Amino acid sequence: MRGEKSRLSRSLAEPGIKIIGYIVLAFMFIYILNPFVWLFLTAFNPHGSPFLELPENLALDNFIAIFVGTTKMGAAAHSIYMATWIKNSLIVAATTMFIVIVTSAMAGYALSRLDFPGKNLFMLGLLLIGFMPSLTKLLPLYKLCIIFGFVNNLFGVGIIIASGTLPTQIWVMKGFFDGIPRELEEQAWICGCNRLTSLFRVVLPAAGPGVMVVALMSFLSGWGNFTVPLILIRSEDLYPISLGIASIFTHHPGEVGLVVDYGVVAALSIIYMIPSLIIYYVVRRHLLKIRLARMEVR
């Protein structure tokens, strides 16, 4: 019986089914990768256009154009902004990362190690806020931003983005802390540390992979965010890349009425994509380790 069955399943998996499977896979592959291939071909094509075409020769002209400008008629002004957009995105991402790490480390530690009244309620609240669409909070946040002077301020943008991703990251961090044996910390106390020094000298480094995941994920959320800068940033020289790319199509910064240089836009998109690729590569092993800590209900 068993032999028959396995022979049956083998014959099912053989030629006919297999070929169909590959066709489906190939279709999905093209469907998903097509935009990326298009993007890469255009970015490395010195004469990039909105149409998918094989470049005659591959060159870095478009990337150079982002930083030093181009000889192409009328397109020069883009570069002044594009280089700053990259810098702006870095500022926003770094601010977000810094705030998220420091805050989520301390909050995650407290939730993992300390007992205080209302702890479970607080954690449920965090979870709830984390699940809410971020746009629901925008009106009050905008009002607050005006009061604090966060409008047209890259650090302000970072702070607001951080506040949005913090609830989730605190949970992730708590999960990592839960996995670190208490004895490690007690050993640190006996060796002369107080709670704060043991957190930063022993617990955080021991939670290294976790901290890295939180750091990189928050960096990405700052780097890629579109809505928050859209609402808070007015001047074009403070645009992060996300806003910059969009603005190229809505209005051409600097020189209204110019033709969109698709090659340069594609190159900028590639740069916009690079952190995600690097971070995915670095984090892919650790991502598996993220486990949201289970709630302890007593």
Place this chain on the structure above:
Amino acid sequence: MVEVRLENLTKYFGSVRAVENLNLKINNEELIVLLGPSGCGKTTTLRLIAGLERPTKGHIYFGDKCVDDVPPRLRNVSMVFQSYALFPHMKVFDNIAFPLKVARWSKTEIENRVKEIASMLRIEGLLDRRPHELSGGQQQRVALGRALARKPDILLLDEPLANLDAKLREAMRGELKRLQKEFKCTTIYVTHDQIEAMSIADRIVVLNNGKLQQVGTPEELHNAPKNIFVASFIGTPAMNLLDCSFIEEKGILDFGSFTIKIPDDMKDILSGSSELVLGIRPRDIKVSKDKRSHSLEAKVYVAEPLGEEMLITLDIKGIRIKAVSTLIPHVKINEKLWVSFNMNKVHIFNRKSGESIR
């Protein structure tokens, strides 16, 4: 290098009693072992002394100083956990140097001290490794090195050998004892293994259910156990404990299926008590193939050779006892043997209170 005094030390976790009314003085430079079955409160006592737990009641003194409100980092104690708790992100060197760095020793001082400790523990070659690259025995040495590096007043060891294999455990046992005498720091050692305790301790503290049972040197505990618990816990193989009653007019102990006549000097001590437990160590039972005066007839239940000796489980009319005897050739199951108790080495306990009478 300090004397530790526990005064009415009590610790409850919620309504669970971990340690109850513990009074103990640990002398300067002494190696004292807290011994007891798991859950007896020995680790809790250690954590109380380290400052990781707060006593529910009672006080702890280091010398003349009450340390109840002193946090662990200011107590100048070192502790080796059962899991060693090595810092996984640090190399061996940094692990050992950690308490020194926290105490802000200078760089050269730290380097010299770590090298000194490493050579004493014979781990000089491992200083560049990370904890996960070490074997269990090596990790144990590193943990010990970290504990000794900053010259603690008190060294606390929580089952430090439990995670090692049997052979290594035996070797480390002796080495620990030597190291302790070299470093001369007051050491409190927790274990559930009575053989380990006997071999290493200056004095042993036996705990059960959070309560102190007996304090004494290994010899005292072995030769004069204060109650049934200590008697049954200490010694390998364990002491035989037989329920019996004293029949004063005949001067005999009645075990139900057989009786033993007792020497005259014991009669006075036992007079007035009836429900008793007789304890006798397997090595104090004589076994022979020939009948002698006062010997009892017994059948061999099973015989296990232990090298030079033999552990024989005997059946005396339905009551099983264990005896250790020098090798009697060809002991067979169900063979008839004659046993006699060495009455000078017999322990008698009150069955109700468990306290020793003799």
